[in-house]
Amino acid sequence: MQQTTIPSPFSRTGDPESAGKPSAVHEGRLLIVDDDRRMASQAAQWLCRQGYHASAAATATEAVAALVRERFDVCLLDASLPASGSRQVEQAVRLLESPPALVALVPAAMSATVDRPEAAVMLPWPAADEALLSAVASARHTQPSAERGCRVPIVGSHASIQSVLDVVARLAHTPATILITGETGTGKSRLARAIHEMGRAAGGPQGRFVEVACGAVNESLLESELFGHVAGAFTGAVRDRDGRFLEADGGTIFLDEIATASPAMQVKLLRVLQEQRFEPVGASQTCQVQARVILATHEDLAALVADGRFREDLFWRINVVAIEMPPLRSRGQDMLLLAEHFLRDAVALAGRCVTGFSKAARDALLAHSWPGNVRELEHAVRRAVLLGRESVVQREDLPEAVQAAGRMVEAKADGSVLKHALEVPERQLILDALARHGWCRHAAARELGINRTSLYKKFKRLGIDVASLGAAR
Numbered sequence: 001m002q003q004t005t006i007p008s009p010f011s012r013t014g015d016p017e018s019a020g021k022p023s024a025v026h027e028g029r030l031l032i033v034d035d036d037r038r039m040a041s042q043a044a045q046w047l048c049r050q051g052y053h054a055s056a057a058a059t060a061t062e063a064v065a066a067l068v069r070e071r072f073d074v075c076l077l078d079a080s081l082p083a084s085g086s087r088q089v090e091q092a093v094r095l096l097e098s099p100p101a102l103v104a105l106v107p108a109a110m111s112a113t114v115d116r117p118e119a120a121v122m123l124p125w126p127a128a129d130e131a132l133l134s135a136v137a138s139a140r141h142t143q144p145s146a147e148r149g150c151r152v153p154i155v156g157s158h159a160s161i162q163s164v165l166d167v168v169a170r171l172a173h174t175p176a177t178i179l180i181t182g183e184t185g186t187g188k189s190r191l192a193r194a195i196h197e198m199g200r201a202a203g204g205p206q207g208r209f210v211e212v213a214c215g216a217v218n219e220s221l222l223e224s225e226l227f228g229h230v231a232g233a234f235t236g237a238v239r240d241r242d243g244r245f246l247e248a249d250g251g252t253i254f255l256d257e258i259a260t261a262s263p264a265m266q267v268k269l270l271r272v273l274q275e276q277r278f279e280p281v282g283a284s285q286t287c288q289v290q291a292r293v294i295l296a297t298h299e300d301l302a303a304l305v306a307d308g309r310f311r312e313d314l315f316w317r318i319n320v321v322a323i324e325m326p327p328l329r330s331r332g333q334d335m336l337l338l339a340e341h342f343l344r345d346a347v348a349l350a351g352r353c354v355t356g357f358s359k360a361a362r363d364a365l366l367a368h369s370w371p372g373n374v375r376e377l378e379h380a381v382r383r384a385v386l387l388g389r390e391s392v393v394q395r396e397d398l399p400e401a402v403q404a405a406g407r408m409v410e411a412k413a414d415g416s417v418l419k420h421a422l423e424v425p426e427r428q429l430i431l432d433a434l435a436r437h438g439w440c441r442h443a444a445a446r447e448l449g450i451n452r453t454s455l456y457k458k459f460k461r462l463g464i465d466v467a468s469l470g471a472a473r
Helices: 037-049 060-069 083-095 129-142 159-171 188-201 219-227 263-275 301-306 312-318 334-350 359-367 373-387 400-413 416-436 441-448 452-462 466-472
Strands: 029-033 053-057 074-078 101-107 120-125 178-181 209-213 252-256 292-297 321-324
Touching (some): 029 060, 053 060, 060 074, 060 083, 060 334, 074 083, 074 129, 083 159, 120 129, 178 188, 188 209, 188 292, 219 263, 301 312, 334 359, 334 373, 359 373, 416 452
Parallel strands (some): 029 053, 178 321, 209 252, 252 292
16 A cells, blocks of 8 residues: 655645655654644644654643643744734743744734733744754754743633733833732642742842742741841841841732731731831831742732721732632633643652552542642642552552542442432421331321322332331331
């Protein structure tokens, strides 16, 4: 049988004969994103024949899932995708721990209207085969992944998290003060780190990322922790000590659980935010810093202001740009993307070979309400990898609360939940009738409006042992 040659779908000028011949094997992994699924698949096949490992995706959601699941060296993105889809893929690329280089495929008719994606090689399309291969090679050579992206990935394709990432992408390179709100465990600290890393990559604050858990530091020591002190300022202060704000000079300081700060500390923080100035404890000399400030809380600051427990002027100073992290239960299929991400990390730490989740385990993960949010999911996956014995995570490897959610899904599927709910009052009605009539079955049946045969059948179905129950009474 004659072998079929797969020409380059991007080329109208390439040589079909040379296009079908495999070239030297490349180490690179490529992802082709095109809303024309047939075109994306043909492109992946052709690039595989050139020696690359190539995969295809037809939607932004598929592309994000692939980027989370595997590591790619280059992402070839069709610039004619809807704007929201292109932004979703670009944000995912920027926020990956090891982001691929981005090649934007721009149809000639769109070349004047398409914005140049950040850190991207633009390739007019259609293009000759050689131009396509050259663009891939150029992207890999000129944009090494270690310098491009964020070392703190934010995983997710749900609209709620994409909205967050869209705001982050616009603010990361600015010095704006940012307030992050959301339930405990939603990833506020991770988002703060991602903002810092993205800002560094985009020419924003270049210094250190310094995190202070305000709720974990004794109130009497928090001022010294943040602003430092001089020797002799208080008992035990035997030498000068720089505070966390000075450590963050030129970079980012993240103040977690800011709602726990005392009224006196709130006054000092307000001054630092307004003037970038402060005095170390016991010092008369004023220090000045240039640091981006990111704050976070799981509490309702507006309610605390109304109760007089948080300064209104500080609230309005830090609430200029507020980002709310969505709870995990509202993020749909992001649950599985995050579970796969945490699985890779857990497998690397445990040194085990675990490749995924069974269907029952996935159903249980999706069914659980996750009151502890992303942090609870991470710990559940880590536990499953450590305690599991098979090559895929089973439902029985997950915490009991997650297992129970999975069992409830099964019960709902076969209707046993309703059946059980109906059986409980029916059983109690029968027992009450028997008790009122001294455990006489004929009298109980008459009161219930059924014959004795029907009553005996109910005994069997409901697991009622009349003899033992009557004797016990």
